[in-house]
Each structure stands twice: as structure tokens, then as C-alpha cells.
Amino acid sequence: MNQEIPIARIAGIRVAAHWSVLVIGALLAWSVAAGVIPVAAPGTSVLIAWLVGTGTAVLLIASLTAHELAHSLVARQRGVAVEGITLWVFGGVSHIKGDWGSARTEIAVAVAGPATTLILAGLFYGIAAALDAVGAPPLAVVVPWWLAVVNVTLLVFNTVPAFPLDGGRILRGILWAHRGDRASATRSAALWGRIFAFFLMAAGLVDFFLTSDIGGIWLVFIGWFLETANRAEVQGESVQRMLAGVTVGQVMTPNPVVVPGWVSVDVLIEQYAMRYHFTTFPIHDISGHIQGLVTLRGMKRVAVAERGHMRAADIAIPLEQVPTAASGDPLVDLLPRLGISSDGRALVFDGDQLVGIVSPSDIARRMQLGELRVMPPRAA
Ligand SMILES: [Zn+2]
Known part of the structure; x- marks a missing residue:
């Protein structure tokens, strides 16, 4: 269930919006069109009020985007991995995947957003003041003025410690x-x-x-x-x-049982699933290359009557959809890539050679070991 709508790529950073941003955009347009404009510029037609209200809402959402972009750009510049930005009902979220590395980096990335909002508030305030000084109509003044006020409000809220x-x-x-x-x-x-x-x-x-x-x-x-x-x-x-310092190789189950992709599901169940205690099996093609992964769940989905003429390869998750890693990779880098498409499994390759498989229970076990190590001893 992915309800994110991709919008743009700005300076290499993916910007997407959750559908809820439409709700907030409509609410903002309404509050400007029906609340702010009738007070500031009475006599404005409803159509003009809504057009201006919608434009103002778009500018505010652009301000939020600029705030999140500032976080992301500073993060990337300091070598922290950034996946992208999602706009949603409570503003924006920067998906920063990498580790902060240092306190200075965390402070710099955190300050970048509010600093941008402050600059934008100043800019909108300056525009409002200039328009007011040259005697522009109230409708033209109220838009930047409102944007300045909302940006200052966001700034205050965002900087609460x-x-x-x-x-x-x-x-x-x-x-x-x-x-x-x-x-x-x-x-x-x-x-x-x-x-x-x-x-x-x-x-x-x-x-x-x-x-x-x-x-x-x-x-x-x-x-x-x-x-x-x-x-x-x-x-x-x-x-x-x-999991700091733990490598994929340390948690993986080594030497997984690999199944020829051409065996029937019947054989797969009788000769492999029943015999070994694994719940997933990598499959290989005739030349020995790994093709994908079959799971117990996938086997269960095949009707009994079909098991004789369906092959393991037919029910396998293709290799492109299975996360892979090298045994020396840090486990924390693999975690966000484990998804439901492969039942939470990842295959571990060293070069071309399949050396292991990582399952959620491998990770859970390792985390419990980690807790044993991190937890302070209990006072008698
Ligand atoms: Zn922020």
C-alpha cells in the first residue's frame, strides 16, 4: 500500500507527497479564501479569493518543501545518506537513512530547516512591507503577510526543544x-x-x-x-x-540448501521442505546461477492438484526482488532493505558465490544477544 505521489527530483533529492497533503492544502486554501481575504480585502469576489487562496496554499507547501530540502541537502553534503522527502499532513519528513556520524552533523542538519524557514519568513515579510509601502491593494499585501506569519509560527513550533x-x-x-x-x-x-x-x-x-x-x-x-x-x-x-559493528556474515545462516529450479513443487515439498528445517530455499538454474527464492508460504499457495506440474521456478520470488548483501556489509545497512516481498529474507553473496541467507529470526536472535551485551548488570 504505497500512497505516495512522486512530485519532483530537486538537486537529486526525491520529493513525494502523501495524499493527505491534498487535504491540508485544501484546508489552507479554504482558510485563506474564506477567512483571511474577506477580512483583509472585503469585496473580493469568491472566485478570486479561492484562486488566490489556492496559490497561497501552494506557496506554503513550497516553503515546507524548502525547509525539508535544506535538511536533506546539508545531510548529503556531510556524507549522510538521504532517501528523499515526503510531504504529508503534518508538514514534511526527510528520510535520512545514514548514520549521523557526529554531534556536529546532527546539529548542522537540524539547524538547516528552521534557518530556511526564518529566511523565508523574512523574505515574505519584506515583500509584504514593500508592497504596503508602494500602496499596493490589500489583497496583494495580505498574501505575503500571511505566509510570513505562518512561517514564523512553524519556526517557533519547530524549535521547541x-x-x-x-x-x-x-x-x-x-x-x-x-x-x-x-x-x-x-x-x-x-x-x-x-x-x-x-x-x-x-x-x-x-x-x-x-x-x-x-x-x-x-x-x-x-x-x-x-x-x-x-x-x-x-x-x-x-x-x-x-547491531552496531555487526556484519551480515555474523547473523546469516551459512550454506543454505539450494534447490534446482526445475523440480516440481511436489518434490520441493517432499524432498526439501519436509526434510530441512528452513522456511525458504534459494533456487538455481541449469547453469548453477541463483534465480530466486521459494518460501513455504509460496508452496502453500499452490493447490494440491497443481503441485505435480508446477516447478519451483514458477513459484519463486525472482532474484531482482530479493535484497542481497555481502557477508562483510554492516547489518544496519541491510535492515531497511528487508521487505515483505521476500518474506524478510536476504541472500548473502561473496562475489558470485551464495554463502548464506538472513531471516528475521536470525536478526531477532542477534538483537537479543545484543541486549544481553548492552544491558547494565542488575544490582543484586
Ligand atoms: Zn525540520
């Missing part, structure tokens, strides 16, 4: 630099993030019950979203820490 907001990332970077310990810096920044998230949710609920204003519910949503994002980041980081 609550992880994972930009301010929280800056805080973590500073604590990390100061203490020399990223895990402890993350715990402190995450605590502030959590306090802020619960504060937003509580304030939203109180506001809703006191005033029946729907805006309160919006605050509850933002708080809940921040809390969820906070938890995901902290968990992701503890996985990274537990």
Missing part, C-alpha cells in the same frame, strides 16, 4: 557533544519530547472541553503524532546501537 522536532534534535546534538554519549543524549531529549507531546494533548483536550473548539482536537493529534514519532526514533536508535 522537544525530540523529534528540530529543536529537540539540536538539543540532542548539544547534549551529545557535551556528554560524548549519544544514547544518554537521546534519552534526555526524548524525555523532553514526551513531556511536550503530553502537554499538547492535555492542552488540546482541555481546550476542546472548555470551548468545544475543534482546534483542540488538532493539538491532540499533533501531540499524539509527536509521541509516536519520538518512540519510533528511540527504538530505531536502540536497534542501531545493539
Whole structure:
């Protein structure tokens, strides 16, 4: 279920939008067309108000994109892997896949977004002031003025030192630099993030019950979203820490049983699935090349009557859809590539040679071992 709509590639960074950005765009256009313009420029026709409102909403979404692009470009410039940007209902998300490397990098990447928003707010304010000074009509002045105000609001919200907001990332970077310990810096920044998230949710609920204003519910949503994002980041980081320095070769199951792709599904089940305790089997073609991967799930989908004349190759996941790695690769780099298309499996090759297979249970086992190592001893 991929609801992302690709929009553009800017400076090599993929920009996509979740469908929810259309909802937020429509809400913004409506609030400008029906709320801001009638007050600032009474007498504007409804059609003009909506056209201007829509244009203003597009400019605001462009401002959010510029903010995220700034994060991504600084990250890439400092050697951190960036996958792209997704715009959605709460603004934008930069998909930064690589490791931060250093506290300075984290601070620089986090500062880049709010700095861009600040520049944009100043720019819009300057345009509004200049238009006002030359006596432009109110409709022309209110658009940049509104964009300046909203950008300043976003700037203030973003710089609250609550992880994972930009301010929280800056805080973590500073604590990390100061203490020399990223895990402890993350715990402190995450605590502030959590306090802020619960504060937003509580304030939203109180506001809703006191005033029946729907805006309160919006605050509850933002708080809940921040809390969820906070938890995901902290968990992701503890996985990274537990698996730091672990190579694919250390977790893989070596020497997997390889099946000729031309055997029937019947034979596959009787001679392989029943005999070995594996749940997936790589298959090879007549020249010995690995063609793909068959899974127990795939075998189960074949009707009993069909098993005699379908071949293993017919039900295999093709090699192009199976993530592959070398045994010396860091495991944390492979993790984000493991997907549902291959049942969470990856094949490990050294050169042309298949040397192992990685399964979710291999990784789970390794993570538990990692916990054993990372956890402080319990006081008697
Ligand atoms: Zn940001």
C-alpha cells in the first residue's frame, strides 16, 4: 500500500507527497479564501479569493518543501545518506537513512530547516512591507503577510526543544557533544519530547472541553503524532546501537540448501521442505546461477492438484526482488532493505558465490544477544 505521489527530483533529492497533503492544502486554501481575504480585502469576489487562496496554499507547501530540502541537502553534503522527502499532513519528513556520524552533523542538519524557514519568513515579510509601502491593494499585501506569519509560527513550533522536532534534535546534538554519549543524549531529549507531546494533548483536550473548539482536537493529534514519532526514533536508535559493528556474515545462516529450479513443487515439498528445517530455499538454474527464492508460504499457495506440474521456478520470488548483501556489509545497512516481498529474507553473496541467507529470526536472535551485551548488570 504505497500512497505516495512522486512530485519532483530537486538537486537529486526525491520529493513525494502523501495524499493527505491534498487535504491540508485544501484546508489552507479554504482558510485563506474564506477567512483571511474577506477580512483583509472585503469585496473580493469568491472566485478570486479561492484562486488566490489556492496559490497561497501552494506557496506554503513550497516553503515546507524548502525547509525539508535544506535538511536533506546539508545531510548529503556531510556524507549522510538521504532517501528523499515526503510531504504529508503534518508538514514534511526527510528520510535520512545514514548514520549521523557526529554531534556536529546532527546539529548542522537540524539547524538547516528552521534557518530556511526564518529566511523565508523574512523574505515574505519584506515583500509584504514593500508592497504596503508602494500602496499596493490589500489583497496583494495580505498574501505575503500571511505566509510570513505562518512561517514564523512553524519556526517557533519547530524549535521547541522537544525530540523529534528540530529543536529537540539540536538539543540532542548539544547534549551529545557535551556528554560524548549519544544514547544518554537521546534519552534526555526524548524525555523532553514526551513531556511536550503530553502537554499538547492535555492542552488540546482541555481546550476542546472548555470551548468545544475543534482546534483542540488538532493539538491532540499533533501531540499524539509527536509521541509516536519520538518512540519510533528511540527504538530505531536502540536497534542501531545493539547491531552496531555487526556484519551480515555474523547473523546469516551459512550454506543454505539450494534447490534446482526445475523440480516440481511436489518434490520441493517432499524432498526439501519436509526434510530441512528452513522456511525458504534459494533456487538455481541449469547453469548453477541463483534465480530466486521459494518460501513455504509460496508452496502453500499452490493447490494440491497443481503441485505435480508446477516447478519451483514458477513459484519463486525472482532474484531482482530479493535484497542481497555481502557477508562483510554492516547489518544496519541491510535492515531497511528487508521487505515483505521476500518474506524478510536476504541472500548473502561473496562475489558470485551464495554463502548464506538472513531471516528475521536470525536478526531477532542477534538483537537479543545484543541486549544481553548492552544491558547494565542488575544490582543484586
Ligand atoms: Zn525540520
